[in-house]
Amino acid sequence: MLMSLLKSGNMDIVSVITYIISVLMVIFLVNPLHECAHGFVAYKLGDKTAKYQGRLTLNPIAHIDYMGALLMLLVGFGWAKPVPVDARNFKNPKVGMAITALAGPVSNLLAAIVFGLCYNTIVTILIKNEQAVVLGSAIMISKSVSFVKYVLMFFEFLIIINISLAVFNLIPIPPLDGSKIMMAFMSDRTIFKFYQYQMYFTIGLFVLIMMGGMSRILLPVQQWLYGIISWLTALPFSWAW
Numbered sequence: 001m002l003m004s005l006l007k008s009g010n011m012d013i014v015s016v017i018t019y020i021i022s023v024l025m026v027i028f029l030v031n032p033l034h035e036c037a038h039g040f041v042a043y044k045l046g047d048k049t050a051k052y053q054g055r056l057t058l059n060p061i062a063h064i065d066y067m068g069a070l071l072m073l074l075v076g077f078g079w080a081k082p083v084p085v086d087a088r089n090f091k092n093p094k095v096g097m098a099i100t101a102l103a104g105p106v107s108n109l110l111a112a113i114v115f116g117l118c119y120n121t122i123v124t125i126l127i128k129n130e131q132a133v134v135l136g137s138a139i140m141i142s143k144s145v146s147f148v149k150y151v152l153m154f155f156e157f158l159i160i161i162n163i164s165l166a167v168f169n170l171i172p173i174p175p176l177d178g179s180k181i182m183m184a185f186m187s188d189r190t191i192f193k194f195y196q197y198q199m200y201f202t203i204g205l206f207v208l209i210m211m212g213g214m215s216r217i218l219l220p221v222q223q224w225l226y227g228i229i230s231w232l233t234a235l236p237f238s239w240a241w
Contacts, residue, residue, distance in 0.1 A: 018150050020073065022157035027069045028060040030111050030162060031080040034169075035063045037107040038083040042100045047089035055083045076161065076215065077168050082175065094184045101180035108166035109229075112159045116233030119155040122148065124237045163225045167218050173205055174198040 036058055039050030050056045055063070063080045072078025090096025123139055126132035131142040141149050172178040174195065183191050208217070 014150055015153060018154050019157050022154050022161060023073045025158065026161050026165070027064065027072060027078075027080075029058075030108065030158075030165075031069075032058045032060045032063045033111065034104045034107050034165070035080050035083045037103040038085065038100055041103040042083070042085045042089075042096075045090050045096045045100065047086050047096070047100075049086045049089070050083045053084055072161075076164055078165075098181045098184035101177040104177050105166040105169045108162040108169070109225075112162035112166070112225075112229050113233055115155045115158040115162065116229050117236075119152060119159065120234050120237045122152060122155070159229065160222070160226065163222050163229065164218070167221050167225065171205075171218075173201045175202060176205075 036056060039056045042049070043051055043056060063083075065079055065081045068079035068081075070078070085097065085100055087093035087097045123132060123134070126139075126141065126145065126148065127134065131145050131148075133140050139152070141152075169176050170178040170181070172182040175198065179194070183194070186194070
């Protein structure tokens with residue numbers, strides 16, 4: 001995403017710095033939450049592997065993957081170090097793995113909602129103090145507090161990145177979370193075949209990310225979710241607008 005922002009030439013240096021800060025927050029705060037969510041759900045379902053390996057923590061050092069972090073900064077899609085899960089410890093391995101996998105993307109969507117509430121709280125405060133007005137979907141901010149637009153931009157980036165990560169991880173291609181969810185509905189024979197070609201799926205996924213094709217494929221779903229979360233998080237504040 002950073003590469004596309006720089007190529008567009010439509011953003012000033014402060015906006016680019018704001019984006020970089022938002023990505024760093026995702027890498028050091030939200031990604032650990034995503035991985036910890038996997039580990040916590042697995043723990044509750046009977047698998048203590050993540051706990052024993054010190055991964056049931058929000059410490060970013062335990063979860064960071066440097067290549068995944070770099071790609072997240074450059075193209076908007078990336079990953080953290082996967083939390084180890086042993087499905088044999090679940091009463092129902094397929095269902096347990098699917099629920100554990102789903103916990104990660106759900107944590108990203110919940111984070112997007114939290115950041116959306118922060119965004120709308122700031123907008124409401126500005127409106128109450130007559131420092132901003134809402135015109136359609138645009139927010140006009142008074143020049144006296146023009147710096148606040150970068151604070152709002154920061155939260156907007158966080159919302160977009162978290163939605164992007166949730167949608168990206170739900171793709172049913174190994175090693176993404178979506179593949180583990182889909183396997184709950186597959187036979188053991190099909191799963192075995194699926195994993196036989198995992199390396200090729202991973203290479204294809206990496207190529208799509210680097211060529212920007214992944215962004216074009218996922219954009220409609222991201223925009224749809226962004227609209228829903230924007231409406232949902234603005235709803236509690238609609239009385240003030």
